[in-house]
Amino acid sequence: MTPPARRGRKRVAAGGLDVDALLDDPATRIVVCCGSGGVGKTTTAAALGVRAAERGxxxxxxxxxxxxxxxQALxxxxxxxxxxxVTGLSGAGRLDAMMLDMKRTFDEIVEGHSTPDKAAQILENPxxxxxxxxxxxxxEYMAMEKLGQLRSQADRxxxxxxVVVDTPPSRSALDFLDAPQRLGSFLDGRFIRLLTAPAKAGGRAYLKVFAGGVNLVTSTLTKVLGASMLTDVQTFVAALDTMFGGFRERADRTYELLKAPGTAFLVVAAPERDALREAAYFVDRLASEGMPLAGLVLNRVHASGANLSSARALSGAETLAEQKGHGLTEQLLRVHADRVRVAEREAAMAERFTGAHPDVPVVRVAARASDVHDLDGLRQIGADLAGR
Incomplete structure (x- = not known):
């Protein structure tokens, strides 16, 4: 099957997000799915991967x-x-999938940026x-590291x-952007440098350093961390000294990659107050950082499925209850009224978001009765994302 012709990037179609145009554009090299936990980011990322691969x-x-x-679905x-x-796809493309192993990724960094003896010393440190x-x-930091590795391999x-990235299920969606800087600052910051100072000084200089203010700090840390823990920390940072700066540098490079024109952020949210509030924070943060936002995926949206308002359905149910003998129809009307109320509430919350962010394209993905279990399920979600 011949892949579809590549079209120029066109993010907005009929007031919504044109996902197919985004995926088809060869200039799009990275798609980042972000948002608060439990909104379907992982499934969205997988569905985007399937659709993009089947489109070439x-x-x-x-x-x-x-x-x-x-x-299993993949x-x-x-x-x-x-x-x-991933096998069983149609089209001329290819799809690979992986799950981040943060410890293994950290181990790979240590092994790749130090000698075998030094790496063994670090890896065995408690x-x-x-x-x-x-x-x-x-x-979050290791997700950024792995993204950088995958992009480098793709370029090489x-x-x-x-590359389609599903961000970690953090307490806050903003953690994905902030954590690399926090961890990098920790690993090459003043606190860690202070702990390495005695080991670097050595001999009499070692004693001289400890004779002053550092001794007070160390004794305090010993009380807080325990002597064994403090020793482990000092041993760790001394062994890691040759890698200092690398953490921050790699985080900075990946951060710049996320700001590059070939990257597109898709904010994923459920039509719920907290999730949309988090999405709004993320949209504002992306704008302030100058990062390329493609749009919002409003996931698990309920539709009434009929032109009957909740008020009319409930009124009809009450009438049938008075008449008696129409129990099944009455219950169906009540179920319909509940469903319409949910849909109306979701629509109102979505309208508040779009009212506050009128320039953000939105695509809606319908709620499903069951979880996705196979490629066909991912294809259906991909079709929803594409508005098909």
Whole structure:
């Protein structure tokens, strides 16, 4: 099957987001799906990957903590830190999928930027093991690292021409943009430098350093962290010294990549107050940072499915209740009234968002009765995203 002709980028169609034009444009190299947790970012990213691949792109989707059913929907038994090809697609494109393993990604950074002996020393350090597994912001930072790695590989060997990223399920959608800087600042900041100072000074200079204010700081830290923990931290940062600066530099490079013309952010939100508030914060932040926003995906939208208002349906149900003998029809009208009320409430919340952000293109994806379990389900969501 011949892939469709590439069209110029056209983000807006009939007041909405033209997803197919975005995916078809060869200038689009990175699509970032972002938003608060639980709004369907991972499924949206997978559906975009399937649609783009079946339209002729060579795509890799980086997912964050996907449900097992999503791996099954992609036809892959297990997603891990290695891109694996998705089979069963139509068209001339290709789709690979992977799941971020933040510790393995951190280990790869250590192994790639230090000698084997130094890497072994770092990897075995208890403080590093805690940092790489559970330190606040590590997952977001490693997502950025992996994105940079995938884009570099795509530029180097042409394996992919599009990277689709599902951002971590953070407490705040803004954590994805902020965490790399926070972690980079921590790893090459004043606090860590202070801890490495004694080890660097050595001999009498070592004693001299500790004789002053550093001794007071260290004794305080010992009380807070414990002597063993402080030793682990000092050993870790001393071993990591050759890598200082690299964390911030790579984060800065990836951050600039996110601002480049070939990147498109899709903010994903459910038609709920908190999710749309988070989406509004993210839209404003992207604008303030000069990052390329493609539009909003309003996910899991309910429609009434009929031209009967909730008030009329409820009135009809009350009339039938008085007449008796029409129990089934009465219940159906009440269910319909509830559904219409949900749809009306969602529409009102969406209108508040679009009223505050009239220049942001929006595409709506219908709510489904069940989760996605196969490629056809992802294709249907992709069709919704494309307005088909």
């Amino acid at each position: 792109r060579r795509v890799v989707v980086l997912t964050i903590d996907p449900a097992r059913r999503l791996a 036809g892959i038994e297990q997603l891990d830190n290695t891109p694996r090809e 403080f590093y093991q805690a940092l790489s597994s559970s330190f606040a912001g590590t997952q 060997d042409g394996t992919w021409d599009l």
